Amino acid sequence: MVNRRQFISALGSVSLIGTAAATGSGLSAEDVPKEVPSGPIYLNQNENPLGMSPHAKKAANAALAYGHRYPDAMVRSLAAKIAHTEGLSNDSVIIGAGSTGLLIAQMFAMSGPNTTVIAPAPTFSRVERQCAVTGATYVPLPVNDRFEVDLEGLERLSAKTTGPVIVYIVTPNNPTGVLVPTNPLFNWIKRAPANVFFLIDEAYHDFVDDPAYQSAVSLVKEGYKNVFVARTFSKLHGMAGMRVGYGFGHADVTGKISAYYAPWNLALPSIAAAMASLDDTDFIARGKKSNSNGKAILTETLDALGLAHIPSQTNFVLHQITGDHQTYKDRMEEAGFLVGRYMNTGPGWNRVSIGTPEEMQAFCRTLKNFRDKDWI
Ligand SMILES: Cc1ncc(COP(=O)(O)O)c(C=O)c1O
Secondary structure (H helix, E strand, O other): OOOHHHHHHHHHHOOOOOHHHHHOOOOOOOOOOOOOOOOOEEEOOOOOOOOOOHHHHHHHHHHHHHOOOOOHHHHHHHHHHHHHHHOOOHHHEEEEOHHHHHHHHHHHHHOOOOOEEEEEEOOOOHHHHHHHHHOOEEEEEEOOOOOOOOHHHHHHHHHOOOOOEEEEEEOOOOOOOOOOOHHHHHHHHHHOOOOEEEEEEOOOHHHOOOOOOOOOHHHHHOOOOOEEEEEEOOOOOOOOOOOOEEEEEOHHHHHHHHOOOOOOOOOHHHHHHHHHHHHOHHHHHHHHHHHHHHHHHHHHHHHHOOOOEOOOOOOEEEEEOOOOHHHHHHHHHHOOEEEOOOOOOOOOEEEEEOOOHHHHHHHHHHHHHHHHOOOO
16 A cells, blocks of 8 residues: 555655645646647547646656555545545545546446436437446437437436436537536436436536536535536546546445445556646646637637537537548548547537647648538
């Protein structure tokens, strides 16, 4: 087991956390690509094109000195740090190997052959795929023509269903980028019958700038036991490869879920990086700014080309294309851009992740070039 005091002091000695981050030392635009890289540009998996926080990288490196120790204490420290930030008790927070690890554990803990999982379509597919493992029935309900989640429709479906129900809501949704309105969702959670449980996926929570938005964590704080909220370090924190996610629930809920995975199954460098990243407020602000600049460059070009796009509260945009999606993807790949991971968006639409502003400028030049060739 890691001697936490030793480890924290090791972190401190290389100026990684706490005061060093707060004063912004070493936070010049280090590691931020200034040029468009020569390899393919990844605009297909909603990652952070800036990479990880420089402080997080240093923390991960420092953690290698403790690689021979089990990470339990550091995992608990990260949970406590997140719990403190949210004003929750430590047992309301669990840490997992990405939020995927927690979504899967929740499904193992709470679903079986008599469970119905109700979700909007399209949405992130991991929970649907997990139904095939636990034997639950997956019932998708299409979003409306403005790509909004039909909460009333979902509630009607749920009311008609006997046996346990899990309502899976991604907000803002992937691949549409659209927020599920806070009040109607919260009111449903508050009045829902005892057989209905809500799995709220806030993977893109960090990007939201709509002032009307509220995280479902507030319901956990109010003591509701019918909700679990999953979040991730994979997106704004740029740590998709490090595999750290976290979740919030009443202690009864987190207790049930943590019985279905090994909460210490995380690499020490990843936990150290997550702790340092949380403190790196400059990096977080830079990531948000870069994302909104990149998004503005993209949407301006889409508007100029007359290609419809859905207003997005995330780091990706669902936009119109003309012609066949696979052909579009293949041509983009030939031009050096990986776009449009298939997500049941149907023909005529593509999801593109936001790269750096420079990458988005290059992408937009390619879009215009495609228009010149009559490809979009
Ligand atoms: C809505 C949603 N939930 C969860 C995940 C998985 O994230 P993680 O890397 O934390 O497993 C993703 C990844 O793209 C996502 O879009």
